[in-house]
Amino acid sequence: MHRVTSCCLRTLARHCSYQFTRKAMVAATQKLDTLSRTRALNAHLSRTVSKRRLCISHLEEKDTEALSTREQRLLDNLYDGLISGHRASLAEAITLVESTHSRKRELAQILLQKVLSHHREKELLNCGKPLAFRVGLSGPPGAGKSTFIECFGKMLTAQGHKVAVLAVDPSSSTSGGSLLGDKTRMTELSRDMNAYIRPSPTRGTLGGVTRTTNEAILLCESGGYDIVLVETVGVGQSEFAVADMVDMFVLLLPPAGGDELQGIKRGIIEMADLVVVTKADGDLLIPARRIQAEYVSALKLLRKRSKNWRPQVVRISSKSGEGIPELWQKMRDYENNMFASGELVARRRSQQKVWMWNLIQENVLLHFRNHPMVRDQIPMLEERVLSGVLPPGLAADMLLKAFSGRS
Numbered sequence: 001m002h003r004v005t006s007c008c009l010r011t012l013a014r015h016c017s018y019q020f021t022r023k024a025m026v027a028a029t030q031k032l033d034t035l036s037r038t039r040a041l042n043a044h045l046s047r048t049v050s051k052r053r054l055c056i057s058h059l060e061e062k063d064t065e066a067l068s069t070r071e072q073r074l075l076d077n078l079y080d081g082l083i084s085g086h087r088a089s090l091a092e093a094i095t096l097v098e099s100t101h102s103r104k105r106e107l108a109q110i111l112l113q114k115v116l117s118h119h120r121e122k123e124l125l126n127c128g129k130p131l132a133f134r135v136g137l138s139g140p141p142g143a144g145k146s147t148f149i150e151c152f153g154k155m156l157t158a159q160g161h162k163v164a165v166l167a168v169d170p171s172s173s174t175s176g177g178s179l180l181g182d183k184t185r186m187t188e189l190s191r192d193m194n195a196y197i198r199p200s201p202t203r204g205t206l207g208g209v210t211r212t213t214n215e216a217i218l219l220c221e222s223g224g225y226d227i228v229l230v231e232t233v234g235v236g237q238s239e240f241a242v243a244d245m246v247d248m249f250v251l252l253l254p255p256a257g258g259d260e261l262q263g264i265k266r267g268i269i270e271m272a273d274l275v276v277v278t279k280a281d282g283d284l285l286i287p288a289r290r291i292q293a294e295y296v297s298a299l300k301l302l303r304k305r306s307k308n309w310r311p312q313v314v315r316i317s318s319k320s321g322e323g324i325p326e327l328w329q330k331m332r333d334y335e336n337n338m339f340a341s342g343e344l345v346a347r348r349r350s351q352q353k354v355w356m357w358n359l360i361q362e363n364v365l366l367h368f369r370n371h372p373m374v375r376d377q378i379p380m381l382e383e384r385v386l387s388g389v390l391p392p393g394l395a396a397d398m399l400l401k402a403f404s405g406r407s
């Protein structure tokens with residue numbers, strides 16, 4: 001503003017000293033006019049900005065204001081228990097974020113906001129280093145995931161780490177049954193006081209499971225768990241969802257023939273920061289070596305996912321424990337490289353954005369499908385598209401018009 005004023009006066013003086021003509025007068029008047037308009041615009045902008053600030057803080061505080069004394073006490077107790085590392089509080093907090101009850105979801109968001117600011121403070125004290133290392137573990141059924149997590153988790157807790165294991169099983173939302181419920185997994189680790197194992201909820205869409213898993217990760221971290229393992233138990237899209245939640249994505253493959261590995265999507269191999277060939281012991285050692293060599297060659301052909309890390313293939317046996325300390329060392333190297341280069345923090349930031357947009361996408365679609373003007377028309381329009389009477393584009397336009405209230 002100051003610069004504009006002095007510039008304006010300088011122009012005016014220049015015009016006055018040379019020739020005080022009508023032209024100069026007009027130019028000076030125009031400048032002054034612009035100046036007052038700029039002032040008015042700036043005043044308007046600052047009013048708008050303060051109104052928006054007020055609006056955002058009102059939005060953030062709206063729910064807090066509406067808390068009853070009982071709810072406030074519940075959240076305070078949960079938060080205190082959580083950051084003191086009480087397992088019961090962690091379990092209760094995860095149950096809260098998994099709830100589909102609207103008020104409980106609001107309470108969960110208030111708790112998460114508090115947890116996030118606790119994270120920020122601790123990360124600042126830790127020179128910006130995240131509180132925990134998040135590792136995604138995926139692989140076909142029977143690859144040896146749970147046996148590996150049991151062995152690996154025990155090694156980590158023996159070294160003084162606190163390990164949380166979250167299992168994502170969205171297949172249960174469509175099939176109604178839970179893969180996790182079928183058998184007892186990781187029995188020894190589940191008895192370890194420095195380990196916390198939690199299966200994902202058995203209902204809801206993949207998006208819903210993703211949301212609660214992401215939120216459960218944050219809660220585990222505030223409970224002092226410095227290593228969070230996210231295992232995908234289901235098959236399909238869940239591996240991609242998990243790859244978007246973690247710092248490092250690890251693919252476990254059994255030493256099986258080509259046919260058994262057919263189900264693994266090429267895309268998921270591209271997501272892997274580390275490929276682990278499991279069961280490399282006894283009779284399976286030779287096939288494990290072969291699979292390792294095959295994947296070493298295959299990875300060379302794939303596009304590099306990171307500038308700072310080249311995916312590697314390692315061999316382990318959870319039965320004998322061989323290769324597991326070396327595997328952990330590779331994971332640590334990865335974490336250090338990625339943190340030092342800034343890629344780890346950048347990846348987390350972009351994951352937050354992906355997470356937000358995924359939630360919006362899912363909710364908007366749900367809202368669209370359930371809209372009274374749309375819901376009843378969907379079966380009929382789908383039918384007409386299927387029979388070739390109606391072009392899909394026209395059907396989509398009709399539904400979108402109905403949704404937006406245009407006939």
Ligand SMILES: Nc1nc2c(ncn2[C@@H]2O[C@H](COP(=O)(O)OP(=O)(O)OP(=O)(O)O)[C@@H](O)[C@H]2O)c(=O)[nH]1
Binds near residue numbers: 140278280317
């Ligand atoms: N020889 C050998 N067998 C193993 C090893 N790890 C796991 N297994 C066996 O492989 C089978 C499958 O192991 P799990 O750990 O249940 O595999 P998973 O990937 O968790 O399977 P899902 O729960 O179906 O996804 C079991 O019979 C294990 O005993 C290993 O290191 N060596």
